[in-house]
Amino acid sequence: xxxxxxxxxxxxxxxxxxxxxxxxxxxxxxxxxxxxxxxxxxxxxxxxxxxxxxxxxxxxxxxxxxxxxxxxxxxxxxxxxxxxxxxxxxxxxxxxxxxxxxxxxxxxxxxxxxxxxxxxxxxxxxxxxxxxxxxxxxxxxxxxxxxxxxxxxxxxxxxxxxxxxxxxxxxxxxxxxxxxxxxxxxxxxxxxxxxxxxxxxxxxxxxxxxxxxxxxxxxxxxxxxxxxxxxxxxxxxxxxxxxxxxxxxxxxxxxxxxxxxxxxxxxxxxxxxxxxxxxxxxxxxxxxxxxxxxxxxxxxxxxxxxxxxxxxxxxxxxxxxxxxxxxxxxxxx
Ligand code: AQP
Numbered sequence: 120x121x122x123x124x125x126x127x128x129x130x131x132x133x134x135x136x137x138x139x140x141x142x143x144x145x146x147x148x149x150x151x152x153x154x155x156x157x158x159x160x161x162x163x164x165x166x167x168x169x170x171x172x173x174x175x176x177x178x179x180x181x182x183x184x185x186x187x188x189x190x191x192x193x194x195x196x197x198x199x200x201x202x203x204x205x206x207x208x209x210x211x212x213x214x215x216x217x218x219x220x221x222x223x224x225x226x227x228x229x230x231x232x233x234x235x236x237x238x239x240x241x242x243x244x245x246x247x248x249x250x251x252x253x254x255x256x257x258x259x260x261x262x263x264x265x266x267x268x269x270x271x272x273x274x275x276x277x278x279x280x281x282x283x284x285x286x287x288x289x290x291x292x293x294x295x296x297x298x299x300x301x302x303x304x305x306x307x308x309x310x311x312x313x314x315x316x317x318x319x320x321x322x323x324x325x326x327x328x329x330x331x332x333x334x335x336x337x338x339x340x341x342x343x344x345x346x347x348x349x350x351x352x353x354x355x356x357x358x359x360x361x362x363x364x365x366x367x368x369x370x371x372x373x374x375x376x377x378x379x380x381x382x383x384x385x386x387x388x389x390x391x392x393x394x395x396x397x398x399x400x401x402x403x404x405x406x407x408x409x410x411x412x413x414x415x416x417x418x419x420x421x422x423x424x425x426x427x428x429x430x431x432x433x434x435x436x437x438x439x440x441x442x443x444x445x446x447x448x449x450x451x452x
Pocket of ligand 1: 127128129130131137138139140141142265266267268269270306307308309317318319320321322
């Protein structure tokens with residue numbers, strides 16, 4: 120069945136293996152299914168929920184587009200654009216913030232994690248970010264949203280907002296209630312330094328993540344130094360919940376090779392970590408290196424990347440403005 124896909128990535132630099140395996144790899148697969156209509160957004164309005172340097176933000180927007188294309192998203196088939204170029208996103212976010220309830224937002228764990236102890240100093244935008252995300256998704260009548268596991272709660276909020284709007288205004292099925300597309304088995308790539316923490320762009324240690332622009336040597340070194348435990352490789356999948364670093368590395372291997380975790384456990388059962396790491400590094404270099412080379416090549420042609428954004432913005436504006444017109448009618452504006 121044809122799906123309407125929407126997803127976004129923040130242009131906050133350091134795009135990493137977690138972004139790739141949790142999101143972008145799925146974008147490519149969905150883009151390749153002939154009947155799907157895909158919209159992939161560089162969510163620059165989300166990026167400014169924490170302070171951004173304007174020059175770096177501009178560069179990071181283009182780097183995110185380059186990463187999409189280098190990973191295999193075809194800009195002729197999918198819409199690629201940046202969020203701030205379609206003003207409907209901000210407008211509808213305001214309208215939906217009058218639908219969403221404080222109690223719902225207060226439950227969002229990502230805000231609690233990102234705001235940390237000093238909630239008073241977090242921006243209002245960081246708090247209301249999931250409402251903007253709902254606007255992004257609902258504007259395009261999206262049926263499916265491919266995201267990493269960390270976004271599951273925001274997707275549930277988006278569904279609640281859509282349903283409340285439809286009920287409040289008696290407009291059955293006006294906002295489509297989207298389904299999350301989250302990999303079942305390995306949906307969260309963890310830090311190479313700590314198997315209990317998400318691999319993240321903002322983590323200070325570069326050793327904690329594989330960046331999509333890392334060289335082969337950097338990838339090999341980071342895997343060599345990745346944290347493990349003193350035991351040989353697990354021989355049973357049930358051991359993994361207690362051996363988080365082994366679980367993460369085996370998960371990365373399985374995801375890269377499109378294999379199940381169970382098969383990977385069998386394959387490397389009782390092996391030394393160093394032998395396994397050699398094979399993992401080889402797999403990573405095989406998959407990430409061509410992307411890294413292509414990103415660097417594309418970044419030399421900024422005109423091409425800007426053209427993709429411009430064409431994408433026009434197409435996205437066209438869809439979004441029609442939806443906004445209908446929202447205005449429903450609201451009585
Ligand atoms: N570690 C991860 N494992 C699986 N999926 C992940 N994603 C991010 N990290 C992981 C998924 O990547 C998509 C784009 O993420 P984003 O750039 O919009 O925002 P993020 O989740 O805030 O990324 P980071 O790296 O975690 O940034 P910081 O350091 O700022 O917190 C999303 O689909 C996300 O699920």
